[in-house]
Amino acid sequence: MLKRIKRIWIVSLIIIIAISFGLSIYLYNTPDENEKILINWANERMKDITYKNTFKIQEAEINKEKGYCIISYHYDDEQGENQSCREVWKMEDNEIKTNLGDLGGTKVMDLPIGYLNYTSDKLKEIATEIENDSKTVSLDSNRLTRLLEK
Amino acid sequence: MKTKRTGTILCLVGNILNIIGFIIFILYFKTLGSGISVNTEMIVDGLIIVIDSAIMIALSILFLKGKINKDLMKLYSISMLLLSITLFAVLCILFLSSVLCCYMIYIVFPIISLVGSIMILAGKEKNEVKETKKDN
Numbered sequence: 140m141l142k143r144i145k146r147i148w149i150v151s152l153i154i155i156i157a158i159s160f161g162l163s164i165y166l167y168n169t170p171d172e173n174e175k176i177l178i179n180w181a182n183e184r185m186k187d188i189t190y191k192n193t194f195k196i197q198e199a200e201i202n203k204e205k206g207y208c209i210i211s212y213h214y215d216d217e218q219g220e221n222q223s224c225r226e227v228w229k230m231e232d233n234e235i236k237t238n239l240g241d242l243g244g245t246k247v248m249d250l251p252i253g254y255l256n257y258t259s260d261k262l263k264e265i266a267t268e269i270e271n272d273s274k275t276v277s278l279d280s281n282r283l284t285r286l287l288e289k
Numbered sequence: 290m291k292t293k294r295t296g297t298i299l300c301l302v303g304n305i306l307n308i309i310g311f312i313i314f315i316l317y318f319k320t321l322g323s324g325i326s327v328n329t330e331m332i333v334d335g336l337i338i339v340i341d342s343a344i345m346i347a348l349s350i351l352f353l354k355g356k357i358n359k360d361l362m363k364l365y366s367i368s369m370l371l372l373s374i375t376l377f378a379v380l381c382i383l384f385l386s387s388v389l390c391c392y393m394i395y396i397v398f399p400i401i402s403l404v405g406s407i408m409i410l411a412g413k414e415k416n417e418v419k420e421t422k423k424d425n
Contacts (some may be wrong), residue, residue, distance in 0.1 A: 141360055148361070152368050155344065156375050159337045163379045166330040167386050279328055282386060 170286050172233075173201050173276050177210070180228070180235035181287055190215045196287070198225075199278040202269050206230045209242070209266055227262050227269075242266055293366075294353070296408025300369055301349040303401030304342040307376070310395055311335050334383040341376045345369060345402065369406040377403055 170178055177199050185191050193215035200209045208230055213223040229237040239257045257265075269275050315327060315335055348365060351357050357365050377399040384396065 141358065145361065145364060148364055148368070152371065155341065156371055159341060159375045159379055162337060163334055163382045166333055167382050171329050282328070282330070285386070 170282075173203075173278055174283060174286060176201065176230075176233060176235060177208075177278060177283060178286055180208075180210075181212075181283075184212075188214050189217050190219075193221075194287075196280055196283045198280060199283065200269060200275050201230075201278065202272055202275040203230065203233070204274050205269065205272065207265060207269050208235050209269055210235075227257075227265055239265075291412070293409050293412030296405045296410075296412055297349045297352050297369075299405030299408060300345055300373070300402050301353070301405075303398050303403075303405055304345045304349070307342045307398040307402065308339055308346075310398055311338055314395060330386060331383065334379055337379050338376060341372050341379070342402075345372050345376075366406075366410045366412075369409050373399065373403040373406040 177196070181194070181196060185194050188194055194212065195214070196210065196212045198209070198211040202208070206229060208228045209225070210228060211223075211225040213221055216222050223243075225242045227239045227242060228235045229239055231237075240259065240262050242262060315331070348357075348369060352365060377396075380396055380399050
């Protein structure tokens with residue numbers, strides 16, 4: 140009886156420890172669905188950036204239901220100057236597709252037909268709406284930076 | 290036996306605080322809005338921590354009530370140490386992954402538990418030393 144208890148105890152202990160470590164390390168290394176969307180976007184965005192190692196995401200908020208994403212990021216341009224952006228992006232089919240404009244800047248975006256009504260005021264309105272929506276998911280920038288570097 | 294008992298009490302306190310701490314921690318992130326959203330990793334790691342802590346609490350209570358057979362004492366000591374190390378490691382991975390350094394204070398509870406489990410193992414060794422001295 141004692142031998143049986145010992146055996147069950149040891150097997151349970153091994154299973155618990157293996158599951159604990161396994162799950163923890165798996166989650167540490169694996170991006171979730173929202174993080175995957177943002178990583179795909181970041182990889183696309185980085186293609187236009189000369190110094191890729193300077194690209195850092197500071198904040199990212201995704202609202203899949205409304206189809207918008209607000210991303211704050213910075214990078215060094217070709218002249219080595221730091222560029223900081225806080226942009227609103229439109230999502231389509233679980234992908235971040237169209238840049239609607241920078242919330243802080245005055246740069247006029249070259250928007251495709253159908254997106255012309257996204258004026259600066261309209262963007263700020265959307266940003267406030269997204270930030271206050273309970274269904275908006277804000278992503279962890281530490282995790283994103285780490286997963287992007289891989 | 291006294292060291293073993295003290296160690297078990299330390300483990301018990303550390304793990305109860307661990308569970309309470311983690312519930313407050315998740316609630317804080319989820320409801321008060323601290324700028325960090327609760328992601329899958331935080332929830333799953335939290336569950337792992339709570340389950341491991343609950344197992345350690347159950348084992349500690351069994352020991353304090355004298356329900357653990359003498360032949361199972363060694364297994365009990367090793368189990369407590371391994372579970373404490375697992376708990377500490379999972380929490381370190383979680384903090385390394387996403388949580389801000391200012392919440393590192395939360396790591397104190399697993400450290401209490403780890404110290405307790407080392408005391409449990411040390412207590413066992415002292416008893417064995419005493420027994421061998423008596424034999425001589």
